[in-house]
Structure formats: C-alpha cells, structure tokens
Amino acid sequence: MTRMIAIAAAAVLVAALAAHYFLSFGSGGEDRFAQCREGKIGGGAKIGGPFTLVDENGETVTDEDVIDQPTLLYFGYTFCPDVCPLDMSRNIEAVEVxxxxGRMVKPVFISIDPDRxxxxxxxxxxxxLHPRLLGLTxxxxxxxxxxxxxxxxxQKQEPAEGDEDYYLVDHSTFTYLALPEIGFVEFFRRDIGPDRMADRVECFLDAM
Structure with missing residues (x-):
C-alpha cells in the first residue's frame, strides 16, 4: 500500500511540474530557457516558493538566503540507506564538474525527517559529501x-515494535534547479548522470 501511495504521489508531482511549465512558459510568453529543456510538457501549478528552515548551524534561513546563487535542491534524509546517498553523490559530482x-552552483539537502x-x-x-553542501532541517x-x-x-513508514527510532521514509527523488530572483526552472530525475546534469545546468546559466 505504501508503495502504491508513493507511485501515485510521484504521478501527482509530475503533473504539477508539467503544470508549472505550462503556466510559466506555455502561455504565449517567450521562454528564455527553451533550448535547455529536454522535453515539452504542459499542464497548470506553481513549483517552488517561500520557505523558512533551519540550517546545519542552527540558524533560521529563508528561501532568499538559500537561493542566493544557482542552487540544486534535493529533499531526502540522512538515515536513507541507499537512494539519498546515491542521488546526492550524483549532485555533488555535477557541482564539481x-x-x-568556472560555474559555482550551490548543492542543498533539505531533510524530510526533522525528528532525527x-x-x-x-x-x-x-x-x-562536500564542503559547500548546505543541510537544512x-x-x-x-x-x-x-x-x-x-x-x-x-511518508514515514511505521517502525517495528520496540524499535521506534529506526524507520524508513518513502519520498520523491527529483532534484530541483532554482535561480536567484527567478526561482524554480528545472527538475532532474534519478536516471540522469552527473555530466549530463552539469551540461543542462550550464545551459540554464548561459541563458540567465
């Protein structure tokens, strides 16, 4: 049941991403990033927006503090046994490329497991992982x-009885590219490699 909920939620997310593209770039206005997109999708909702979180130094930060340069955002959790470490390693490789x-992009990890x-x-x-990686909770x-x-x-899974501190969290696995004063512009799925991700991010930076 949990897996089916995760699949359904991923489908909703893709629809929302498609909606954002349509509203932002498919309504007759010129899309300065059109050449950077690998597929044309259409649909209707907004992706990205204001947030207030706590950084790894215990300081309260907002989206404007965090997205002060081109930024790759990933939502995961540190106890994640496989997916998050692999995705974040890929993101870090892309940032290093x-x-x-000569392009500085900020890697950001937002925890969806604030209890731990x-x-x-x-x-x-x-x-x-990387000296410039910013962690947020x-x-x-x-x-x-x-x-x-x-x-x-x-979605937090139910822990085993007697082992309440150990549990897994089902979650979506997109990485988001956000630009200062523009916000969300693109998302990347898990199957993209670091070099290809770097190429696509660079295209967006060239088009700014």
Missing part, C-alpha cells in the same frame, strides 16, 4: 511547508 568549468535530522546530524552528513511544519512548495512527497 561545473566548478571545474538535527543540525548536528546534518553537519556530519554534509561534511562527508526545521520543525515538522516548516519542513512540510517547504515540501509542499516544491510539490514533493514523503
């Missing part, structure tokens, strides 16, 4: 609001 090309992902836990996680309400802004899905 871009840096070699304290600022200290995020510091350990991000320091092991917050209250359950703050995390939910950020997730809803980006139309992501997550």
């Amino acid at each position: 871009l840096e070699e090309r 992902d304290t600022p200290e836990m995020l510091t350990d996680f991000t320091d092991n 917050g209250s359950s309400e703050q995390v939910r609001a950020a997730s809803q802004a980006y139309r992501t899905y997550y």
